[in-house]
Amino acid sequence: MTTKLELAELSAWYGPKQVLYDLSFTIPDGAVTAVIGPSGCGKTTFLRCLNRLHDAAPGARTTGRVLLDGVDVRRQDEITVRCRIGMVFQKPTPFPHLSIYDNVASGLRLLGVHRREELDRGVWESLVRAGLWEEVRENVDAPGTSLSGGQQQRLCIARAIAVRPEVLLMDEPCSALDPIATAKIEGLITELKREYTVVIVTHNLAQARRLADRTAFFYLGKLVEYDRTPELFEHPKEALTENYVAGRFG
Numbered sequence: 001m002t003t004k005l006e007l008a009e010l011s012a013w014y015g016p017k018q019v020l021y022d023l024s025f026t027i028p029d030g031a032v033t034a035v036i037g038p039s040g041c042g043k044t045t046f047l048r049c050l051n052r053l054h055d056a057a058p059g060a061r062t063t064g065r066v067l068l069d070g071v072d073v074r075r076q077d078e079i080t081v082r083c084r085i086g087m088v089f090q091k092p093t094p095f096p097h098l099s100i101y102d103n104v105a106s107g108l109r110l111l112g113v114h115r116r117e118e119l120d121r122g123v124w125e126s127l128v129r130a131g132l133w134e135e136v137r138e139n140v141d142a143p144g145t146s147l148s149g150g151q152q153q154r155l156c157i158a159r160a161i162a163v164r165p166e167v168l169l170m171d172e173p174c175s176a177l178d179p180i181a182t183a184k185i186e187g188l189i190t191e192l193k194r195e196y197t198v199v200i201v202t203h204n205l206a207q208a209r210r211l212a213d214r215t216a217f218f219y220l221g222k223l224v225e226y227d228r229t230p231e232l233f234e235h236p237k238e239a240l241t242e243n244y245v246a247g248r249f250g
């Protein structure tokens with residue numbers, strides 16, 4: 001696999017508190033990479049560093065580099081980075097005053113797409129890819145918030161992929177969903193890796209085993225182990241990893 005993202009001694013702070021320590025590893029293109037670890041170990045901060053969302057937090061800073069196709073994301077403006085590296089959050093976040101259609105079209109309009117035919121095509125393609133079109137096709141003018149929780153999360157995925165990102169970050173995308181909605185999102189993630197590099201944070205170890213090609217285990221802001229998913233779960237090299245995946249803490 002070719003490398004899509006490379007972390008080079010990435011560290012991060014919120015004010016005086018350091019939350020990530022010298023992370024250095026590569027994320028392959030066209031694969032699902034899972035990040036696991038107990039609460040408070042820096043997983044979400046790590047995701048936010050990849051597309052420069054961390055920079056927006058008061059008092060936040062980073063050192064080291066995040067390379068996208070070999071180029072530091074800090075050499076690109078935030079909008080460009082966030083178009084190339086989209087993000088789906090833990091709780092579904094449809095824009096509350098916008099329709100299903102306008103939620104998906106919002107990013108396209110931000111990029112200067114205004115012709116109705118182009119917007120219609122982009123919205124349709126994104127809803128189809130997100131597995132939502134058949135459920136909303138008769139009612140795309142309804143508020144995005146009128147959908148169920150699982151549908152809202154797929155709407156957020158459609159909104160993220162509408163601008164054709166290269167990387168899709170997903171922060172606990174199933175944690176607020178029931179098992180049926182979770183199964184749909186997991187199936188969608190497996191489909192999406194055919195077109196996107198996917199990085200998913202999850203507390204659900206079984207989910208990481210099902211979905212991820214590679215898994216990184218974080219503890220107290222440090223990378224403990226990173227390997228192909230079957231190797232990390234079945235033959236961990238570090239005792240700390242073995243204890244975590246065995247459920248002895250976390």
